[in-house]
Amino acid sequence: MxxxxxxxxxxxxxxxxxxxxxxxxxxxxxxxxxxxxxxxxxxxxxxxxxxxxxxxxxxxxxxxxxxxxxxxxxxxxxxxxxxxxxxxxxxxxxxxxxxxxxxxxxxxxHCSWEHPWFKAALAAGKGSPERELFWFRDGKGPDGSLPPTNWPATFGGQAWTRIEDGQWYLHLFDISQPDWNWDHxxxxxxxxxxxxxxxxxxxxxxxxxxxxxxxxxxxxxxxxxxxxxxxxxxxxxxxxxxxxxxxxxxxxxxxxxxxxxxxxxxxxxxxxxxxxxxxxxxxxxxxxxxxxxxxxxxxxxxxxxxxxxxxxxxxxxxxxxxxxxxxxxxxxxxxxxxxxxxxxxxxxxxxxxxxxxxxxxxxxxxxxxxxxxxxxxxxxxxxxxxxxxxxxxxxxxxxxxxxxxxxxxxxxxxxxxxxxxxxxxxxxxxxxxxxxxxxxxxxxxxxxxxxxxxxxxxxxxxxxxxLNLYKAALRIRHDQEALGDGRMVWDETAPTGVLSFTRDPGFRCVVNLGDEPVALPPASAVLLSSAPLDDDKLPVDAAVWLQV
CATH class of the missing domain: 3.20.20.80 (Glycosidases)
Known part of the structure; x- marks a missing residue:
């Protein structure tokens, strides 16, 4: 690493x-x-x-x-x-x-029901090689009118839809999105x-x-x-x-x-x-x-x-x-x-x-x-x-x-x-x-x-x-050796409600999620702040990057 x-x-x-x-x-x-x-x-x-x-x-x-x-x-x-x-x-x-x-x-x-392979599977009928590329199954019950499982679809409803020949196909998402059979x-x-x-x-x-x-x-x-x-x-x-x-x-x-x-x-x-x-x-x-x-x-x-x-x-x-x-x-x-x-x-x-x-x-x-x-x-x-x-x-x-x-x-x-x-x-x-x-x-x-x-x-x-906050943050991120991949160390002395951590070499991030402004820890420079500082205090719901 x-x-x-x-x-x-x-x-x-x-x-x-x-x-x-x-x-x-x-x-x-x-x-x-x-x-x-x-x-x-x-x-x-x-x-x-x-x-x-x-x-x-x-x-x-x-x-x-x-x-x-x-x-x-x-x-x-x-x-x-x-x-x-x-x-x-x-x-x-x-x-x-x-x-x-x-x-x-x-x-x-999954693909679309307009994908040529799924259209071919619908046309080919039960037991065909084309249907083996998807999850076609017979239903449960005496007449096969119940879905093969109780699986729910992510967008609502059940994950199986019945077609004219009586079989059901699986779609974990929308009815228009048949699932591929990855066993094939x-x-x-x-x-x-x-x-x-x-x-x-x-x-x-x-x-x-x-x-x-x-x-x-x-x-x-x-x-x-x-x-x-x-x-x-x-x-x-x-x-x-x-x-x-x-x-x-x-x-x-x-x-x-x-x-x-x-x-x-x-x-x-x-x-x-x-x-x-x-x-x-x-x-x-x-x-x-x-x-x-x-x-x-x-x-x-x-x-x-x-x-x-x-x-x-x-x-x-x-x-x-x-x-x-x-x-x-x-x-x-x-x-x-x-x-x-x-x-x-x-x-x-x-x-x-x-x-x-x-x-x-x-x-x-x-x-x-x-x-x-x-x-x-x-x-x-x-x-x-x-x-x-x-x-x-x-x-x-x-x-x-x-x-x-x-x-x-x-x-x-x-x-x-x-x-x-x-x-x-x-x-x-x-x-x-x-x-x-x-x-x-x-x-x-x-x-x-x-x-x-x-x-x-x-x-x-x-x-x-x-927008200009994003631009400044990305510019500093590219310039700072400390940022990107690597490790971090928490400041265990930070007040309640404050996230504060350092990254080597020489970088600290402080985020105030508490109820009151907090004093900044010692630093050689403020690199960037999400909100104006108030007498060297970080406001509530604000973050600052420090050179340390």
């Missing part, structure tokens, strides 16, 4: 700050209201100026977009709404010229080929969607019920569809493919896992040597704004990840979660409640969001920024019902609004929608009328803006 001072190029991912682009909502080059690849290309200078090391692009593949692109109909193409393979090749080359690496999404648990060698070989296709085009790595889900217990046991008799949605140990032992064989195979590229001029190709697993010792199994390189830390993302709970998450994460030689990876928001400015502006017992259901103080949320980014970027390992986090965007909690696009809305019987509120297109410039996003009218999801102060143009001109 590097100690954080040498940072060989081959280990770039251990310290990388990666910016997530949700392509539909990032930038629209052709003016049709939907973001596209050429829009990303046009904004590469912005990302280079921000100071990120890499971009992760959410699915850009051909798709009916019934789940925001996570329903893939062709793993080797670009959605025509977003552009062409030629556009993607140009993006990769232009990003590399700016020193920015490119990660893309891999969606291996043809599926395994197909994804080997997909990885090489994109690696050969210059992609630097993949974010693996639901990386804990591909392997299933083929005996199809029911999910254990909860004490009140409901179907459990917890990913308990031994769950038949999540965190099965066989998933590690898949990851080890992929790691060997990535390592084939290690000696190329571009350097190693890498994987980051999306696996909603807790506690951290379970997640750490995915980043052991010869498996995946890193994994999102959702315990940190879901943690409330509380000093004791944050420290527990940080300690647990670093302990288990360091034990297997992997870096921790920190993230505050993504395309599946309520934006953290909104979460931090709520009563923290209600932080993760669905959009539009609890009161939010956005000014409080912004103060805490500024402090949170200094904490995130000071911790050992890598970090992820979701598009718009750098602008301090809040969740849009009042989208009209007739524009809601997330399958959760329909699958829940229109009771849960879903994730659209964090996917509203980015405001770039101007005083009214579409705020320079592209086109003359509202984009595919409408932007609020009061976002003019939150545009990239407006915040660039304001030295005290959220």
């Amino acid at each position: 590097t100690d954080g001072t040498t940072r060989p190029a081959d280990d770039w991912w251990r310290s990388a700050v990666v910016y997530q682009v949700y392509p539909r909502s990032f930038a629209d080059a052709d003016g049709d209201g939907t973001g596209d690849v050429n829009g990303i290309r046009a904004r590469l200078p912005y990302l280079a100026d921000l100071g990120v090391d890499a971009i992760w692009i959410s699915p850009w593949y051909p798709s009916p977009l019934l789940d925001g692109g996570y329903d893939v109909s062709d793993y080797r193409g670009i959605n025509p709404d977003f552009g062409t393979l030629t556009d993607a090749d140009a993006l990769i080359a232009e990003a590399h010229a700016l020193g920015i690496r490119i990660l893309i999404d891999l969606v291996p648990n 060698p043809k599926v395994i070989e197909e994804f080997d080929s997909i990885l090489r296709f994109w690696f050969d085009r210059g992609v630097d790595g993949f974010r693996i969607d639901v990386a804990d889900s591909m392997a299933k217990d083929s005996s199809l046991p029911d999910v254990v019920p909860t004490p009140d008799g409901e179907v459990s949605r917890d990913k308990y140990e031994g769950h038949p569809t999540y965190d099965q032992p066989g998933v590690h064989d898949i990851h080890q195979r992929w790691r060997r493919i990535a390592d084939e590229y290690a000696d190329t001029p571009q350097g190693p190709r890498v994987f980051v896992a999306e696996a909603w697993l807790s506690p951290a010792d379970r997640l750490a199994q995915y980043v052991r040597p010869h498996e995946l390189h890193s994994a999102f830390n959702f315990d940190a993302l879901q943690c409330p704004w509380d000093a004791e709970e944050l420290r527990e998450v940080i300690d647990h994460t670093t302990e288990h990840f360091w034990a297997v030689g992997a870096p921790a990876t920190w993230v505050l928001s993504n395309h599946d979660t309520i934006r953290h400015r909104t979460r931090y502006g709520r009563d923290q017992k209600d932080a993760s409640m669905p959009a539009g259901t609890v009161p939010t103080d956005l000014e409080l949320g912004l103060r805490r969001a500024k402090a949170a980014v200094l904490l995130e970027l000071a911790l050992p390992g890598g970090a992820y920024i979701y598009q718009g986090d750098e602008l301090g965007l809040p969740e849009v909690e009042d989208l009209p019902e007739d524009v809601l696009d997330d399958p959760t809305w329909e699958r829940s019987g229109r009771t849960v609004r879903g994730r659209d509120g964090c996917r509203v297109p980015i405001p770039w410039s101007g005083s009214e929608p579409a705020y320079g996003f592209g086109g003359d009218g509202q984009p595919w999801l409408p932007q609020p009328a009061d976002w003019a102060p939150l545009t990239a143009e407006s915040e660039t001109a304001d030295p005290e803006s959220h």
